[in-house]
Amino acid sequence: MSSSSPAANPRVAALPRAFLPLMALACGVAVANIYYAQPLLERFALTFHTTVAGIGVIPTATQVGFACGLIGLGPLGDRYPRHRVILGMGAALVLMLLLAAAAPTVAVLATASFGLGLMSSIAQQIVPLVAHLAPPQQRGRAVGQVMSGLLVGILGGRVLGGLVGQAGGWRMVFLLASLLNAASLAMLWRTLPRLPADDTSAQSYARLVASTLAQFRKHAELRAAGITGGLFFGAFSVFWVGLTPLLGSPAYGLGPAAAGLFGILGLTGAMVAPLSGRHSDRPGGPRRVLFLALAAVLAAWGLFAFGTHGLIWLILGVVVLDAGAQGAQIANQTRIYALDAASRSRINAVYMTQFFIGGALGTFAASHAWVLGGWPVVVATGATFSALALGLHAMWNPGRAKTLPA
Numbered sequence: 001m002s003s004s005s006p007a008a009n010p011r012v013a014a015l016p017r018a019f020l021p022l023m024a025l026a027c028g029v030a031v032a033n034i035y036y037a038q039p040l041l042e043r044f045a046l047t048f049h050t051t052v053a054g055i056g057v058i059p060t061a062t063q064v065g066f067a068c069g070l071i072g073l074g075p076l077g078d079r080y081p082r083h084r085v086i087l088g089m090g091a092a093l094v095l096m097l098l099l100a101a102a103a104p105t106v107a108v109l110a111t112a113s114f115g116l117g118l119m120s121s122i123a124q125q126i127v128p129l130v131a132h133l134a135p136p137q138q139r140g141r142a143v144g145q146v147m148s149g150l151l152v153g154i155l156g157g158r159v160l161g162g163l164v165g166q167a168g169g170w171r172m173v174f175l176l177a178s179l180l181n182a183a184s185l186a187m188l189w190r191t192l193p194r195l196p197a198d199d200t201s202a203q204s205y206a207r208l209v210a211s212t213l214a215q216f217r218k219h220a221e222l223r224a225a226g227i228t229g230g231l232f233f234g235a236f237s238v239f240w241v242g243l244t245p246l247l248g249s250p251a252y253g254l255g256p257a258a259a260g261l262f263g264i265l266g267l268t269g270a271m272v273a274p275l276s277g278r279h280s281d282r283p284g285g286p287r288r289v290l291f292l293a294l295a296a297v298l299a300a301w302g303l304f305a306f307g308t309h310g311l312i313w314l315i316l317g318v319v320v321l322d323a324g325a326q327g328a329q330i331a332n333q334t335r336i337y338a339l340d341a342a343s344r345s346r347i348n349a350v351y352m353t354q355f356f357i358g359g360a361l362g363t364f365a366a367s368h369a370w371v372l373g374g375w376p377v378v379v380a381t382g383a384t385f386s387a388l389a390l391g392l393h394a395m396w397n398p399g400r401a402k403t404l405p406a
Contacts, residue, residue, distance in 0.1 A: 019191065020130065020142060020145050020146060021145075021149075022187060022191050023126050023129070023130055023146050023149070023191075024145055024146045024147075024148060024149025024150070024152075025149055025184070025187075026122075026123075026126055026149075026184050026187065026188055027123040027126050027127065027146055027147075027149045027150045027153060028149040028150060028151075028152045028153030028156065029153060029180050029181060029183075029184040030090075030093070030120050030122045030123040030126075030153065030181070030184070031120060031123045031150050031153040031154055031157070032153040032154070032156055032157030032160065032177070032180075033062075033093065033097065033116050033117075033120045033157065033177055033181070034062050034063065034066055034116075034117055034120050034154075034157065035153075035154055035155075035157030035158050035161065035240075036157050036158075036160065036161035036173050036174065036177060037058050037059045037062060037113065037161065037170075038059055038157075038158055038161065038240050038241060038244065038259075039158050039161045039162035039165060039244055039256040039257075039259035039260045040161055040162075040165045040170045040173065040256055041055050041056070041058070041059070041241075041244050041245070041367075042244065042245070042248055042256065043165055043169070043170045043256060044058060044106075044109070044170060047170070048105065048106045048109075050106065051371075053367050053368060053370070053371045054106075055106065056241070056363065056364065056367030056368075057106070057110050058106070058109055058110055058113050059113070059241065059363050060360050060363050060364050060367075061110045061111075061113040061114040061117065062113040062114065062116065062117035062120075063117060063237075063356050063359045063360040063363055064114065064117065064356075064357075064360050065113065065114035065115060065116065065117025065118040065120075066117040066118065066120055066121050066352075066356045067117075067352075067353045067356040067357050067360065068114075068117075068118055069089075069117065069118040069119060069120070069121030070121050070124055070348075070349045070350075070352045070353045070356065071209070071212060071213075071349055071350070071353045072118075072209065073085070073089065073118070073121055073125075074121060074124060074125070074212065074345055074346065074348060074349025074352070074353075075208045075209055075211070075212040075345060075346045075349055076125075076208070076345075077125045077128060077129070077345030078208070078342070078343060078344070078345040078346055079205075079208050081194065081195060082125055082128075082129050082192070082195065082345075083188075083192040083193065083194055083195070085125055086122055086125050086126065086129075086188060086192060087185065087188060087189055087192070089119045089121070089122040089125065090119075090122055090181065090184065090185040090188060091185060092115075092119045093116060093119035093120060093122060093181050093185075094178050094181050094182050094185065096112055096115035096116035096118075096119055097112075097116055097174050097175075097177045097178035097181060098174070098175075098178050099111075099112040099115070100112035100113060100116060100174040101171045101172075101174035101175045101178065102171075121352070123150060123153075124348055124349070124352050125345065126146065127143065127146055127147070127150075127333070127348065128337070128344040128345045128348045129192075130142050130143060130146050131143055131333075131337040131344055132341070132344060133193075136338075140286075140330065140334040143330060143333055143334060143337065144330050147326070147329060147330050147333070148326075151266075151267070151322070151325075151326050151329075152267060154266075155263035155264070155266040155267050155322065156263060156267070157263070158240065158259065158260050158262070158263035159260040159261060159263040159264055160173065160176070160177075160260065161173050161256070161260055162255075162256040162257045162258070162259050162260015162261065162263070163257050163260050163261070164176055165256045165257075165260070166255050166256050166257040166260075167257075208346075211343075211346060212346040212349055212350060213350070215340075215343060215346050215347050215350045216350050219336075219339050219340075219347070221335055221336065221339060222336055222339060222347055222350055222351060224392075224393070224396045225332040225333075225335055225336050225351055226350060226351050226353075226354030226355065227354065227392060228290065228294065228328070228332065228389045228392060228393045228396075229328070229329070229332050229351060229354060229355040229358065230354045230355050230356075230357055230358025230359070230361075231358055231385050231386070231388050231389035231392070232293075232294055232297050232324075232325060232328050232358075232385070232386065232389040233325070233329075233355050233356070233358045233359045233362065234358040234359060234361050234362030234365070234385040235297055235301070235321075235362060235382045235383075235385035235386040235389065236297070236321065236322075236325045236359070236362065237358075237359040237360075237362030237363045237366065238362040238363075238365060238366040238369070238378060238381050238382035238385060239300075239304065239317075239318070239321060239366075239378075239382055241362070241363050241366035241367055242366045242369065242370055242375065242378035242382070243259050243262060243314070244256065244259045245370050246307065246308070246314075246370075246374075246375050246378075247259050249374075249375075251308050252311070262314070262315075262318055265315055265318050265319055265322075266318050266319070266321070266322035267322075268319050268322065268323065286331040286332070286334050286335040287331075287335075289327055289328075289330070289331040290327075290328055290331040290332060290393060291390075291393060291394065292327065293323075293324045293325070293326075293327030293328035293331060294324065294328055294386070294389050294390040294393055295324070295390060296320050296321075296323060296324030296327070297320075297321060297324035297325060297328065297386045297389065297390075298383065298386040298387055298389075298390050299320055299324075300317045300318070300320040300321035300324065300386075301317070301379055301382050301383040301386055302383075303316050303317035303320065304317045304321075304379050304382065305376075305379050305383075307375055307379070308375050328389075332351065333348070333351070336348065336351050358385075362381075362382075362385060365381050366378055366381060366382075369381045
């Protein structure tokens, strides 16, 4: 896509006005699946007669599945028409949610969680599609609008998981999610533009995956974005996994609904999306936005340090954390989508794989940090992830070589 104006781009001109809001909705519905389990850890532990640390395999399997979906399925969006890839993944996602709802053991639930994470990477087929359709000078704004839906899904998944889980049990959460995803699938079938594949080279699947991995070696900007993205999302995951046992502890004595309701507070971060997108469209904007956003993520952990002394510290911290995470994600994705128009799905797959590997590490670390020393160790863990992200971003020199030596 070489044109820089919407009028000159027939793909953009043909899109209905509601396209971006509908894509934001579809992304939110898909990504919410990854987070339904987080406020339900204690319910899983009761059902399967294990500990919160033992049940930590469930959210970890979901995030590992998502990362595998990005690297294994993400490249298909460049090689095949994206609407076919998206619709096929959406149908499989509904089946995985039904399997999770019926899971009789931890092993089956973990398998279903891996599968629904794998197919929930459908959201990261939609975001590159939007970036492809938007003119360059509006790409950050368009991605920001869709990413606001993604953030609503991340936080809304926790809200829905907590409220429905407390009222009707965790199986009801996955049943309801299957219905929501079926409705989203029907909407996508009617709405998605039928466009040819971007990459018409007829590469085999093995070569396509190999070319995806090659993007990591090719682009220094992609490596830097992936490392900082993985670290700040690791910090984000540490908080949300550690929050459930904190609220359920004697300090507060609250159930999963309370953990879910914290997601509503985090929705304020969605308001940052358009602002971050506009600033990221400016020359040098992504780097400045990313620095400020990562500083906000680190500052949130200073507030969380007082989390056992009153809910107000958790409330303030979650607003700052989610606003920072949203701004950082938009800045990172704006910079990587400018690298190679013909490889956006593969570039996005590499970035988001690093992103969710960081999230999986944060999830794993949080569940064990709680066992080791409760909330203070959780805070130290999250602050470490955040400080590493900010420090590495500050040290990274965009003037260095853009490829690794052969």
